[in-house]
Each structure stands twice: as structure tokens, then as C-alpha cells.
Amino acid sequence: MSEALLVVAHGSHLNPASSAPAQDHADRIRAAGAVGEVREAHWKEEPSLRNSLRTVVAEEVYVVPLFVSEGYFTEEVIPRELRLDFEAGDWDSEGTGAGSVTVEPADVDKTVHYCGPVGTHDAMSDVIVRRAESVTGDPGVGPGAGLAVVGHGTKRNENSAKAVEYHADRIRGRDRFAEVQALFMDEEPEVDDLTDYFRSDDIVVVPLFIADGYHTQEDIPEDIGLSEDGSGRGEYDVPARVDGHDIWYAGAVGTEPLMADVILERAADAGADLETRTEADAPESARGGGD
């Protein structure tokens, strides 16, 4: 039975960078030959979620949401738009434990394995660490350095914070970094107070976001004092000196090439017969950031 991978992401009507990670990771997976058919679909771009399954040739489709947490999008919007008979309880998750469910979409004759989002997969912890390595240029980064995993956080969805805390806890448990702290934009502990939470001279800041956009390029850099208000997108130094610390700000973790492997892990966990590794592990061998 033929198999396909469908990566679903948010996309944007305003920001072309929003859909870049989905495209780039799909290209990496395709280049690695990990699965016969790889497609993307977006909530705000095309193909729309509504039109996406019909563009897939294979009968067996692994749908992996390129989202950071379990919540409104993964539990309501995506299943509804893909016409899957799915309810949040089907994942039997407390917020970070989504696996996969197998369902038949209402409008196409296919079998869909609907997977949990990449953001709550265990392998995501590795991507966060990899991001810390790549932004510092130090494959051994950790000892003597602090790591801040930053999420949006919102009182409207407690799962948003759970995903961030989950990975911060896991990485802390590895005793690699001197300190690990989960911080948020919209709830306590807040990223504004970054330096209050660390004693280490070097602080690596990895936002648990899928794509670079307003939050990762303007909000958070301003919140932690990397750039002046309104100084413009992406204008900050790496590292930047703030309150006696060197801040290594990584930008959205979702653009990290290794993320492609998390997508594959999700599909493999759901039963897909595929290679779970791209060449993202090998330096410089993966297709670059896309363009």
C-alpha cells in the first residue's frame, strides 16, 4: 500500500516566512528519499487543508501537524478541515502525550493517520538542543551556560505552556546545561525578566515557535532587551550583551533542519514504513534553510 506524508502548518496571508519551514522540511524529507510522497498544506495558504488530501495520490496518509502544542488547531481546526471524525479525547493526552489515531476522511477514499504535533514529540528536545548548538556554533554547548526555552503561553490554552515546560524538564534532566528555564511571553515566568532567572554568563534563548515572524523577530527580542522597540525585524546581535550576560538568541526552533526528523518520527510512530532520518544530522549535507 502506497504511503504519503502530509505536513500541515499554519501559514500566513501576510508573512511569507510562515510557510517556509513546512516547505523546507518537506524538501529535506523528499531529498532524503524517506517517503515516496511528501506534501504540505496550510490553514492560511494553499493547498488549503480542505483541498489537501485530494492532492495526495497514496491511499495511506500520515498527517503531521507542524505546530508546537496540542490545542485549538491540532484538536479542532485541522481535523475539521480535513474532514476527519476526530475528537480531542481520541489522543488520550494530558497536553503533551498525543500519539496518533487512524481515521477515514469524509470526502476522499483514503486512510489517514492523524498524528500529534511535532512540538510535543520527545525528539523535539533534541531539536532544541541542536538549535542551541547551531546558534552558538558550539557542538558541546551546555556546561556553564543557561538555556531558556521560550513559549508564547496563554491562559486560553494551558497546553501551550505544557509543551515548553515538558521539553525544559527533559533537557534539564540531562544535566547538560548549567541551568534550564521555561519562560513565556504572556504568562509567568515572563521572558521580559530573562536575566533574573539565570546566574550563568551565557544564556541561550530558544523560542519554541515553528516559524520566524512577529513574535520571534520583534516581540521576544524586544522583551529581552536585544533590540529597541520598533527597531525593525531581526536586528539584534548574536550574542548580545544584556545585564552582564551574553544572550545567544536562536530565533524559531522550527526552522532547524533536524526538525524534519521529528516529522518523520511522528509518522513512524503512527506506523509509517519509512526512514526516520534525513541527512540533517550530517553537517551541511541537508538542503539549506530553503532559499
Added chain:
Amino acid sequence: MGVGTEMVDRNGSNGETGGLAEAVASLRAVADEGADFDGLAVRRDGEGLRLSVPGAEYRGLGTEEFAARAHEHAAYVREWYVWHQQMPQEPAQWDFLRWVERADECHPPDRRGRLTRGGGVAREWGQLSVQVRLADPEREHGRDSGEGSLDADGDRRRRRYTLRHVDDADMPAVQLEGYTDPHDARRLRKEDDRGRYRPLSTAPTLQRGWAFVGLEPAELVRAVEGFYPATVTNWHHEREGELDVTHWEETVARQTGIYGIVQTWNRGEGHEHVDRVAEACCDDSQCLKRREWEYDADTPLSVDGGDGVFPCREPCSLVVAAARRWTRLEAEESRTYEFELTPSEKAQVEEIVDAVADGRVGEVREADFADGANRYRARFLRAKRFEDGDLCGVPTDRDEGGGSGGDTDDSAGEEAGGDGDGAADDGCGESEG
């Protein structure tokens, strides 16, 4: 492959032998179930094998006689083989590839001639020009060279596709920026000629200057779908009479989060508001899809759906996002304002609205003072008639004594975390109000 290389080729050069022989063998293998395609009919009956093409019929053939007759009518046999063994068999792709070369319009010998001569056959798909030729890969420079002479289309000519912007269709491909990976189309579609982001793939603003050359059939479909996602599939569904259209009412009814508000725009007072949405967003000047959705299944809109080749089966995310804004704006009541304008100034205001609505602003010449949408003219009007940002000093909202209009929220809300930052799935924006 290549089983037939030792067979005698009755018809042409050595190069043709292998492929045609294999095609003949394949055709013979399906004779029991029968084949009837593009004028060629083959089946097995009590007398033996039977083969017919327009103007000729052969009965009671043994294996060797069958092969001989098949070689005589090689074009039919080759085309049968191409469309059953080589082309993508997924129905929508297959249908599209047939459409591209107008395969249903002539029989295989003519078709292959047409595909070989000159530039082959070209068709337009939105702003795409698709050109297909039968070419010998070994004689064409580029990545095709080196393909084996044993390929099934025995004379080695294979279908190769060139994809360009319709306005570049007469431009030699070598003068355009060449692409070979069909997936690159997804990135080319993202910006227009001025480098501006195109959130709607089927807006008539596709950039020019590129060419995909030497694409194979499946690659062509991939590139076309990269430019215009899902168009091939839905077009095919429509041709099969199976397009599932979701009308405005139903689309709006299923919205949740920040888009749920659009449901309140339908007040059971007709569909004028949706007519305006369609006129604003779905006109051929704005989107090349042909709108097939209406207010609901029983209530067509009053505006034209357009002439596009491929259908639009439901209001897209752009329409829904715009409708969210209009739902809020249209909740306001009209008021009577009093402005002092000269007749020319009134006409100029209208000209400016037209220029913006028609996307003409960028074309207004710097020193064309006859054009009301000229920048100097607009600046003069503002200098004369605006006071503190208000037209003729008349406050927009009299109750509040002036200032900005009723629509005061920021545009970021429109995107609902749609910078894709990941805020997207934590409920930022999307699940508010």
C-alpha cells in the same frame, strides 16, 4: 525492459526496436480482456487475435502476424503503451496530461506528428503556458542525455514539457531563468514581479522570467500544482461531474475562533453582502479560479463566477479573513456627513478609489497631473482638504469628537497569530472573541 531488442524491427531504425516490441507484447498481453483506446481496438476471440484501427481491421492473427500489424500501426500501439504504462495513472494527472496535448482531438498518428513538429502543442492554465513536445532525449542537450535507447517508446521520442508564464511563452527558454526541480514552483509562486508576497496563488500576478524545461509528465503536474495547488484535482473532479462545492453559507457556518463572527453577517436578508465579497475578491481580475460556490445550493450570487479553466469549490481562507473584517465594518450604520468639495475634487476621490481597487496606483505616471490618482494631485487634495487627518475637518465619529475611524483595531489581529510564529496553535488570536 529491453526484451525485444533481438527482434527484427520491420518499421524503422534500430532505435525503435526495443520499445515498440515491448509495447506490442504488452498490448498482446491484455488482448484477453480487450483494449479499446484512441481508435485502436485489440481483443482475442475464437479466431485468434484481432486488431483494428480506423480504416483497417485484422482478424485471426497469430502472435507474429499480430506483431507485424502492430508495427504497421506503430503510432497507435505506442500511444496505447504511453498512456497505460508510462504516464501517471492517477486519474486527475492522467486527465490533465491528455488535456494539455488535446489528445482527444486527433488520432495517434496525427497526434504524434503534431507533438513532434515545431514547438509541439501548448495550452494555457491560468497564467501558465504548458508546452509539450515529443523529443528524442538523446538529441536534446541537458539532463535527458544518456537515457537508454531501450526505453519503451521505441523511437526514443518522449514527451517533454516546458512550463512558462503565458507572457513569456514566445520567449526562448534559454533567455529565462531555467528550473528543473518541479518543487521550485512552490517558491516561485510566493512573490510577484515586484517582490511582494502573494498569499493567493491564483491571483493574476504570477511573476515572469522563469522556465521549467524538459519536465517529465509527473514533474509537469507537480510544477503546475506547485504554482496553483489543487487545481488539477478539482478540475478533474469537475470534468467527472463530481466536484464537491461548499457554498458560502456552509463555509461560514463551520468557522470557529476569530472567524466565527462571520456567521453573524448572514441575517436572512438576502445575499447582497456576499455578492460584494465575490465582486471584490473573486472577479477574474483578482483570482483566476472560476467561482463555483454560491450563497447556498439554491441561491446563486448575482455576480459572474469568471471564465477560469479551473474551478473554485469554496470560499478560500483569504475570502473568509476579509469577510471577518467586513462583518465588523458592516455592523456600522450609515451616517450623513457634509463635505465641501469642488466637482473635480469629488471626481478625484472617485478616481483614487478606482485606482486602488483596480491595482492601478503603481502605473500612475509621476508627472501625469491629469490623473486624479497622481501622487502630487493626492497630496494637494490632502493639503487643501484635510484638517488633522479628517476630510474637510469633519470628524469621523462626531460622538467622540474626531480622530480615527470606527475600525480601530490593529491589523495583526486579522492574522490571528498568523505570523505562523507558533502562537498560531496556542490560541493566540484564533480563539479570541
